[in-house]
Amino acid sequence: MLVVNSSEMKQIDLRAIEIYRIPGIVLMENAAHSVFEEIAKLNPRKVAIVCGPGNNGGDGFAVARLLKTHSYDVDVFFCFDEKKLKGDAKVNYEILKTMDFSIIKDIEYLQNNMINYDLVVDALFGTGLRGEISEESKRIIDVINQGRFILSIDIPSGINSDNGKSIGKCVYADITITFECKKYGHLLGEGREASGAVIVKKISIPKKCMDEQNIKTFSCDDKFPLSIYKRRNFDTNKGDFGKVYIIGGSYNMSGAVILALKAAIKTGSGLVCGVYPESIIDRVATQIPEIINIPCEEKNGFLEIGVDMLNDIINKADVISIGIGMGKGHSLLEMIKYILYKFKGYVVLDADGLNNICEDISLLNEANSKVIITPHPGEMSRLTGLTVDYINSNRVEVAKDFANKYGCVVLLKGSSTVVSNGEETYINTSGNPGMATAGSGDVLTGMITSLLGQGYGLLESGILGSFLHGKAGDEAYKQYGYGLTATDIIENVGKFLKF
Ligand SMILES: NC(=O)C1=CN([C@@H]2O[C@H](COP(=O)(O)OP(=O)(O)OC[C@H]3O[C@@H](n4cnc5c(N)ncnc54)[C@H](OP(=O)(O)O)[C@@H]3O)[C@@H](O)[C@H]2O)[C@H](O)CC1
Numbered sequence: 491m492l493v494v495n496s497s498e499m500k501q502i503d504l505r506a507i508e509i510y511r512i513p514g515i516v517l518m519e520n521a522a523h524s525v526f527e528e529i530a531k532l533n534p535r536k537v538a539i540v541c542g543p544g545n546n547g548g549d550g551f552a553v554a555r556l557l558k559t560h561s562y563d564v565d566v567f568f569c570f571d572e573k574k575l576k577g578d579a580k581v582n583y584e585i586l587k588t589m590d591f592s593i594i595k596d597i598e599y600l601q602n603n604m605i606n607y608d609l610v611v612d613a614l615f616g617t618g619l620r621g622e623i624s625e626e627s628k629r630i631i632d633v634i635n636q637g638r639f640i641l642s643i644d645i646p647s648g649i650n651s652d653n654g655k656s657i658g659k660c661v662y663a664d665i666t667i668t669f670e671c672k673k674y675g676h677l678l679g680e681g682r683e684a685s686g687a688v689i690v691k692k693i694s695i696p697k698k699c700m701d702e703q704n705i706k707t708f709s710c711d712d713k714f715p716l717s718i719y720k721r722r723n724f725d726t727n728k729g730d731f732g733k734v735y736i737i738g739g740s741y742n743m744s745g746a747v748i749l750a751l752k753a754a755i756k757t758g759s760g761l762v763c764g765v766y767p768e769s770i771i772d773r774v775a776t777q778i779p780e781i782i783n784i785p786c787e788e789k790n791g792f793l794e795i796g797v798d799m800l801n802d803i804i805n806k807a808d809v810i811s812i813g814i815g816m817g818k819g820h821s822l823l824e825m826i827k828y829i830l831y832k833f834k835g836y837v838v839l840d841a842d843g844l845n846n847i848c849e850d851i852s853l854l855n856e857a858n859s860k861v862i863i864t865p866h867p868g869e870m871s872r873l874t875g876l877t878v879d880y881i882n883s884n885r886v887e888v889a890k891d892f893a894n895k896y897g898c899v900v901l902l903k904g905s906s907t908v909v910s911n912g913e914e915t916y917i918n919t920s921g922n923p924g925m926a927t928a929g930s931g932d933v934l935t936g937m938i939t940s941l942l943g944q945g946y947g948l949l950e951s952g953i954l955g956s957f958l959h960g961k962a963g964d965e966a967y968k969q970y971g972y973g974l975t976a977t978d979i980i981e982n983v984g985k986f987l988k989f
């Protein structure tokens with residue numbers, strides 16, 4: 491499903507109005523009808539609609555009229571100077587005034603009589619919200635949040651529709667009705683939780699008008715990522731499902747590479763080879779009997795793989811994952827460079843793989859491998875010099891720009907994972923806060939490595955990997971709540987790998 495930011499949506503609206511000759515007031519009426527339809531399903535006894543000074547408020551006025559003409563008991567709350575109203579919102583406000591309506595200015599009235607309303611409609615701010623919100627608007631949001639059931643029009647008020655950040659205070663909706671397509675704010679940051687269940691309604695914008703905007707950002711719902719996953723023929727053997735090498739681990743950090751190796755096996759790889767310092771062989775080999783162990787030379791507990799061994803790996807591998815628990819140092823950076831230059835297959839760069847290349851990021855442009863990087867915002871900050879706050883406020887743009895600049899696929903971790911190849915971008919929302927636990931990222935790397943080996947492309951593996959990781963985490967959450975561990979994620983992934 492398509493996802494847009496506020497300026498793309500504004501552009502689509504404008505083209506619908508100017509080129510396709512659909513008056514703005516018709517779009518607003520269609521938006522109001524679609525909200526009305528959903529409210530009718532809820533069959534409320536008494537509705538409060540809290541309207542703001544822009545077109546989101548205009549939608550609210552129009553919904554109030556429709557409810558009233560269908561004999562619902564509805565009150566409108568509008569706490570702003572009516573001189574602020576303009577355009578279609580003003581038209582709908584003026585219509586209301588001709589009807590037998592109470593437009594209540596005092597939000598305290600709603601607070602004091604909340605018990606009488608079984609539905610509060612939030613039409614305070616939509617995609618036009620900018621900057622900080624005033625104390626007065628915060629107070630209105632507080633009162634809306636006391637509602638028994640809250641329906642937000644377009645986006646919960648207080649959520650920035652471009653990045654999902656709450657700008658001071660926001661409404662927490664039970665459902666959000668949005669128009670034509672989801673906005674970034676429904677999927678990212680606090681907006682993901684604040685939006686509740688998001689329902690997308692058509693408001694008669696022509697498909698051609700949408701297509702011409704050439705939107706290439708998508709949300710992952712259950713159907714789409716799973717439809718990538720291919721059924722296996724009966725007539726197969728382990729050689730058909732990839733030979734993957736996971737290079738990582740150090741004397742003081744063996745757990746991470748163990749988790750990645752286990753995750754790769756459990757995601758369906760044919761052959762998984764663990765390449766790690768020989769001093770940790772007892773720890774790794776006893777944990778996973780299914781893998782091929784390639785213990786290597788080391789210096790001070792860190793890998794020192796000779797050229798012959800590297801060439802052997804490069805010759806045999808379909809996929810090489812580099813970085814997990816590996817540490818940082820000049821010879822490790824040289825090893826990464828060597829692989830990126832010599833190996834023409836898929837490379838997954840994660841954790842210390844990324845921390846090492848920070849020194850010389852341009853090597854990504856010189857790589858002959860097909861690379862996916864899987865940074866969390868901290869790692870992305872080290873790679874780009876951007877602050878973590880900036881990255882989290884511009885997740886889609888940052889992932890897309892990096893992918894374009896360095897010719898790789900970027901999987902930017904976080905509560906909603908963003909995967910981009912620079913042209914197409916996908917936002918994944920499977921998963922839960924319990925997955926913010928040690929080793930969770932190492933599991934994701936193992937899964938993506940495995941999928942690449944099974945024949946999925948870079949972008950496909952990023953999308954499918956992050957989706958499956960989230961789904962397995964959601965299963966683990968059902969059993970263990972916030973006590974879930976990275977191992978529990980691995981144990982649950984197989985549930986989604988069958989037909
Ligand atoms: N196709 C569609 O998606 C349609 C959407 N519609 C609805 O329109 C809104 C967007 O309307 P817009 O008027 O652009 O914006 P808002 O209503 O969200 O907000 C603008 C008003 O809010 C004031 N504002 C902005 N930021 C703040 C703030 N921080 N604190 C207080 N007030 C703020 C702003 O005031 P200014 O002084 O800045 O002008 C405006 O008064 C969209 O979300 C949909 O609900 C249409 O109905 C049709 C189609």
Ligand SMILES: [K+]
Pocket residue numbers: 546612613614615616642643644645646647
């Ligand atoms: K709203």
